[in-house]
Amino acid sequence: MNKNINKKPRIFIDKDGNWFQDGIPIAHRWTYLYNNTLLDRDDEGRYFIDEGRGKVYIELEDTPFVIKNIELRKDGLFLILNDETEEKLLSDT
Template structure:
């Protein structure tokens, strides 16, 4: 069955976005207890490009499949987890890139570079990182992994914040998130 990416965010209602989020079937990584571990020889660059043995992974279907196996531990290390093994993966900045955002019915919905849709809230918080001179915004995705907002998405979010208030915070699903490092 060929892959069908979700429709563009701009054309979806919040209910349609929620349906897309609920339809995403992820492997039950949290339930797996692999007996062996090792190095995947993979890397996710700061721009979101995935590499294996130094060469880029050009098949987006492979990237989407691997991304569903990603987890990040309490020490900040990223892992690809299967029922049989747990393999480390180098992540230069964030495991995902947020490439679009829309405001729908008071909530913020994001599209990731893996075509996943995420609605910001308690389970998927926004976090301001880096320095105030070079701000970066991160979105919690799942299992400790985050998405860094790319420049255009960061600008879209800033425009939403300015249109709705002082430009320093945004709200989604009843949560308020600062856009400047604390």
């Protein structure tokens, strides 16, 4: 019997927003983006993902979200994050 079948993976996000599982980079784009959609924080501020089999806590080198690009558009500046979401930069921030 495989003793590791119920072992939770070690998930780590580095300072550049790259995800790793058990030391191996998560390079598959859709897996990476899916994990980002599952990312949540508990009441103590710890990040985790939960696919329905229990929480897997994330080790962070810094923050899980990183600005990857900035785009100037007619309606303002937009920050492109590592999870491919966009946030408009508000002029009062």
